[in-house]
Amino acid sequence: MADVVAEIKKLLKEKKLVIGKDETLKGLRQGKFAKIFLASNCSDELKGDIGHYASIAGVEVVETSIQNTELGDICKKPFSIAVISLLK
Numbered sequence: 001m002a003d004v005v006a007e008i009k010k011l012l013k014e015k016k017l018v019i020g021k022d023e024t025l026k027g028l029r030q031g032k033f034a035k036i037f038l039a040s041n042c043s044d045e046l047k048g049d050i051g052h053y054a055s056i057a058g059v060e061v062v063e064t065s066i067q068n069t070e071l072g073d074i075c076k077k078p079f080s081i082a083v084i085s086l087l088k
Contacts, residue, residue: 004064008037008074011086018085019075021046027085028053035060035086039068042082050083 011017018027027033028050036050036059047063054061064071068080075081 004037004062004066005074008071008084012075016087017075018087019077019081019083021050021083024083024085025049025053027087028057028059031057032087033057033059033085034088035062037071037084037086038063039071039080039082040065041067046082 008017018024018033024033024036028036036054038047038050038061040063042063051061053059066074068082071081071084072079075084
């Protein structure tokens with residue numbers, strides 16, 4: 001888990017992450033992402049949608065052990081985050 005947190009923090013500083021399900025689903029269809037991080041308590045429906053589009057686009061999906069509220073804290077946002085995507 002510490003590796004994932006460190007990677008997310010590093011990528012945030014480099015401004016290579018996109019936060020949110022709508023932006024992620026839209027970007028997946030356009031082939032913009034290299035990797036996707038999912039919160040541990042992400043909904044099954046969202047996991048299925050992202051898994052489907054990620055498999056078509058050939059994008060790696062990482063299911064973290066971090067809950068969405070903690071993911072929001074890591075990203076210094078005042079809301080919970082279910083999905084974070086890494087731009088190519």
